[in-house]
Amino acid sequence: MARSQRAYVDYRVTVAYVGTVLKYIGVTPAFPLVLALYYGEDPVPFVATSVVMIGSGALLERVRGDGDLGNREAFLLVSLAWLVVPLLGTVPYLVAGTGTVATPVNAMFESMSGFTTTGATVLGEISVERHGHAMLLWRQLTQWLGGMGILVLMIAILPELSVGGAQVINQEAPGLALEKLTPRIQETARVLWSIYAGVTVLTAAVYYGLHLAGTAPNMDLYNAVAHALTTMPTGGFSPEARSAEAFAPAAQWVMMPFMLVAGTNFALFWYVLKGKPNRLTGNTEFRSYLLAVAGFGAVISAVLYLGVGLAEMPSNVAVIPGNVESALRQGLFQVIAIVTTTGYASMDVNAWDGSAQTILLFAYFLGGSAGSAAGSVKIVRWVLVKRAIGRSLYTSVHPQAIRPLRLEGEAVDEETIRDVFVFVLLFLALFAFSTVVLYLDSFRTPEISLSGLDAMSVAIATLGNVGPGFGVVGPMNSFLPFSDAAKLYMIFLMWIGRLEVLSVLVIFTPSFWRW
Amino acid sequence: MARSQRAYVDYRVTVAYVGTVLKYIGVTPAFPLVLALYYGEDPVPFVATSVVMIGSGALLERVRGDGDLGNREAFLLVSLAWLVVPLLGTVPYLVAGTGTVATPVNAMFESMSGFTTTGATVLGEISVERHGHAMLLWRQLTQWLGGMGILVLMIAILPELSVGGAQVINQEAPGLALEKLTPRIQETARVLWSIYAGVTVLTAAVYYGLHLAGTAPNMDLYNAVAHALTTMPTGGFSPEARSAEAFAPAAQWVMMPFMLVAGTNFALFWYVLKGKPNRLTGNTEFRSYLLAVAGFGAVISAVLYLGVGLAEMPSNVAVIPGNVESALRQGLFQVIAIVTTTGYASMDVNAWDGSAQTILLFAYFLGGSAGSAAGSVKIVRWVLVKRAIGRSLYTSVHPQAIRPLRLEGEAVDEETIRDVFVFVLLFLALFAFSTVVLYLDSFRTPEISLSGLDAMSVAIATLGNVGPGFGVVGPMNSFLPFSDAAKLYMIFLMWIGRLEVLSVLVIFTPSFWRW
Numbered sequence A, B: 001m002a003r004s005q006r007a008y009v010d011y012r013v014t015v016a017y018v019g020t021v022l023k024y025i026g027v028t029p030a031f032p033l034v035l036a037l038y039y040g041e042d043p044v045p046f047v048a049t050s051v052v053m054i055g056s057g058a059l060l061e062r063v064r065g066d067g068d069l070g071n072r073e074a075f076l077l078v079s080l081a082w083l084v085v086p087l088l089g090t091v092p093y094l095v096a097g098t099g100t101v102a103t104p105v106n107a108m109f110e111s112m113s114g115f116t117t118t119g120a121t122v123l124g125e126i127s128v129e130r131h132g133h134a135m136l137l138w139r140q141l142t143q144w145l146g147g148m149g150i151l152v153l154m155i156a157i158l159p160e161l162s163v164g165g166a167q168v169i170n171q172e173a174p175g176l177a178l179e180k181l182t183p184r185i186q187e188t189a190r191v192l193w194s195i196y197a198g199v200t201v202l203t204a205a206v207y208y209g210l211h212l213a214g215t216a217p218n219m220d221l222y223n224a225v226a227h228a229l230t231t232m233p234t235g236g237f238s239p240e241a242r243s244a245e246a247f248a249p250a251a252q253w254v255m256m257p258f259m260l261v262a263g264t265n266f267a268l269f270w271y272v273l274k275g276k277p278n279r280l281t282g283n284t285e286f287r288s289y290l291l292a293v294a295g296f297g298a299v300i301s302a303v304l305y306l307g308v309g310l311a312e313m314p315s316n317v318a319v320i321p322g323n324v325e326s327a328l329r330q331g332l333f334q335v336i337a338i339v340t341t342t343g344y345a346s347m348d349v350n351a352w353d354g355s356a357q358t359i360l361l362f363a364y365f366l367g368g369s370a371g372s373a374a375g376s377v378k379i380v381r382w383v384l385v386k387r388a389i390g391r392s393l394y395t396s397v398h399p400q401a402i403r404p405l406r407l408e409g410e411a412v413d414e415e416t417i418r419d420v421f422v423f424v425l426l427f428l429a430l431f432a433f434s435t436v437v438l439y440l441d442s443f444r445t446p447e448i449s450l451s452g453l454d455a456m457s458v459a460i461a462t463l464g465n466v467g468p469g470f471g472v473v474g475p476m477n478s479f480l481p482f483s484d485a486a487k488l489y490m491i492f493l494m495w496i497g498r499l500e501v502l503s504v505l506v507i508f509t510p511s512f513w514r515w
């Protein structure tokens, strides 16, 4: 890496950049503001948010360092930005002062869940009447903004910082290999955001087109835009209390390919636009991703078709055993929603029994493609782990053999492979530890009763930025009943999971602060 | 590695070696035979076993290859020996034809559990009256013999085959680095078995000494020998239905240091005998091992002392909240029994609540020291994982830095570190997969009701060769109610876990069979 290394961490550069980010985001409350005026709802929360964000942004920008963003300043920026932006993102909830999100902890939970594109909610019963169109759209918007940040983080920043094996994505990253981090980020961001915004508009148009065609009565213009805003960032927030169950089967079918697009490496779309579609269709991770969706989808669909995976059969269970279309739709939708870490639901998985839920739990760890806004482990890491295991088996029989691991025909750096293993083990350790923490906390919270499986689902749903889990945190329920301590811990999990664990941990090593 | 590589796998060499192993083991039923004659019990099962073992051993020895044991022939030997010996070890159970172990699947389960030093049992209600002194001693003996095999496997064979990072133990292995595998195994085996046998005799003497001193009424000569035979191999079988709960507190205290010795790298004892005790006391893994025992012991003891970790308080719960001695003894005993993968119990952990059990579950993954008969992951691997994570954090901030990982002052080979990660991830994946398999199977077995935590404990208790788990497989219960399919799967888990997973998997790769 050719970037200059300072003898100290110039945190002032970082602070100034956080200020710039805040100033830009401070413009976005204008969107819900217009909606509030249109629907005759309270505009004050959104005006206040803009004022606070742009004001503090301008203040922070006045803290100026040497000007250039180095290695460690970029690490700090990533961690700090995803703390400060969600923090100021609580202003609308707190100023409005109504409903469950009016307390600081709940507001921070909802805001962090938004900007990390997690989609876990403490809103309780969601309805436009109760919360207002503008406020629910702000919530959708936080995920869309968070997704923009994540794409740049994943494709331009983390590979440069070579953390957790993120370099493997770099192979596919568009743009030139520039000497300095800042211009590269800017160039890549421009390309990515054009694609991101373009696909979002397309999504909204198709969703609304279904409505106009009469096949999706509930997908009005508001819902079409609101769901387009949370499809591309794999966010999963919905202004509908029953998520995608509110929509007709046709709309559910159409949401699936858009979720799949959202879980694909966005850098590959750049090649498609450049007239090289085989860079997408031949991509190892992309193929493994589709294979995983097909595999899990087939198993869950079969289980639902046979009816063996259902715990109860009330009239409102949205799958009919023996009916191919409903089993395939419900199986595929839930699998795609989880594998891409979107977290929409077209039926309540609490109607499934422990066996079907356990199978789905594995899908939580896949995590879509690197280079998308999806969370969790990411499929390319599993591909590398699988190949490394195969190599270890080979070399223990043929000790003389030297076999570099290949991905897209190129040898993968050994250091990268090591970092991938480190990431996967740290992620699994944090998952196991968090399961225990949340499980133990539930013992002293009378409102919460968790099974071991539920506790695991809570941990991976937040750490992996998936959103809903099983039981009390099922897709039609909410995280509201948890204790404040548990919510603060989950805020931490969403944050550290979103930033790929290691980029946060480095900051807490003593060697980060001295040369 | 200087050993010659053949162009094919000379499985005949392997088969001949399995024959030799069988011939030696065929002598050992003489021990329970003497006991049967002394107590007036049926001697036929043991005579039959000797005849079958020595006979088939002699037959197999006649299959002769080129003579020398190569890399791949050694792999085959390891997997095959731990299949064939347990298989013929079922003869006593089947010939006696009484009790639950008279069916082929149950007999194989008990025999595999013995020779892999797991200690999971399908005997149901254990009593000398029901099963006979001789038969229960055969069961103990299988663990002692299995432990001998494991020590040689861990210290002499696997490091040479460089599988799963076993080379890190090699640093401590006694003996010269010889060109050929066979003489090295023989030399190392001689040293190890002397230590192993010596400590076993010492253990029996101390246990019986307690009895003679009047402090352990139940620890008669039979029990002293029987428990010495299953302490050193970290086996955990006991002729007492309530395991170590049958013994006075003094005996329970004395068993702890012997379990700790059994979980220590035996190669280090060789240095102690050579007058270099600081090779033991300064050893990283040994210190981490004691630290882990102290840490887990303190937490569990505190939880028991406060009484918060107890689910029920019947009069027969063997711990008195507020009593330091009982809390410390029960906490430490259970932690040592699990960390060393011995699996004895001085109280029923089913009297603990989910929180205390969950903490103990983590201890199942530690697995004592490499170079002992303990199972599971092994502490040295966790030490390397921890150091590799620290290095990854360091190098993502200081990309120019080159830092080899050190263990006992020596740089660890990068390939070894890679293999350690591969092992740990494969082990965890197999654990997760097996949890689901056993959990799902329990749905179709009316006799079995497993919680998620119970299912996890079953998987790690068998895969990690620990023995007992929680719930239906608690230390005072048995694995009898499981379906035959589940038992066959657990036989597979004990086998593959005992052989460190990779050494079995290698055989199933196509590249193993061609050059």
Ligand SMILES: [K+]
Residues within 6 Å of the ligand: A117, A118, A119, A234, A235, A236, A341, A342, A343, A465, A466, A467
């Ligand atoms: K999500």
Ligand SMILES: [K+]
Residues within 6 Å of the ligand: B117, B118, B119, B234, B235, B236, B341, B342, B343, B465, B466, B467
């Ligand atoms: K054991």
